[in-house]
Amino acid sequence: MPELPEVEVTRCGLAPQLTGRRVVGVRVRNPALRWPVPARLPEVLQGATFRDVARRGKYLLFDCGAGWLIVHLGMSGSLRISDCATPPAKHDHVDIELDDGRCMRLRDPRRFGAVLWVEDDPRRHPLLSGIGPEPLADDFSGETLWRATRGRGIPIKQALLDGRLVAGVGNIYANEALFQAGIDPRAPAGRIGRVRYADLAEAVRAILRRAIEAGGSSLRDFADSAGNPGYFQQEYAVYGRDGQPCRACGAPIRRVRQGQRATFYCPDCQRR
């Protein structure tokens, strides 16, 4: 379940291995991802050299000189560097072969992910142009959240999942950040004040940073690690813990449904 931290850890793992490498071939075994993998991907990528790997929200942006490869991992996708000779597994849909005999291999069992190609600024692509501030950048703050939610009745949990307010906060970290900020996920976003939004923004940052650091510790063997461990899972305060005691006060964690997504919270620590 790649959320922003997993995508960032992926970016950090891939960048040094890709930068300066030339593409010598592209193999698309199954183009049926969320959107079809562009049929012309092999021809446009052939001979291109990777210059950089960036990230916007949960989108990975590969600067290939002639254009940009955009990859979204959906909810079951992973990218790793493999030996080209290693036989692909069942859900290995795309290989991008490099000039050193290795390849970047996309695995995505559920195929909610996407592989796109654009020739100009990927941030202007329709899928990316409306994305809100990066949570770890300076233009995200309690103030931006406060301003964006004036007059809105939507529960704060669902507002946090809206990528136009803040980029890349998924279900797990929305739950965790609200716990850390002591805010009831059902509280109407428009009725939360500046001070609490400052706490919430800080909680979002802290949670994401911590998760990235935890993932970063596995960076060394990133390329060849088989299934990736999620250390951070051990540390969840509320996510997936319904019925278990709150780590802060002992009250049983509750689970409710908001917008067809599971929400977890502590009824005592989190207030409207």
Add this chain to the structure above:
DNA sequence: CGCCAGGCCTGCACGC
């Protein structure tokens, strides 16, 4: 067998 999880785009219905 059925249900659920996950991200997030898309389309619809609604009210001002």
Add this chain to the structure above:
DNA sequence: TGCGTGCAGGCCTGGC
């Protein structure tokens, strides 16, 4: 009429 808003559907597989 257009817009902002809030909801629900859809995509897909594996695990319970």
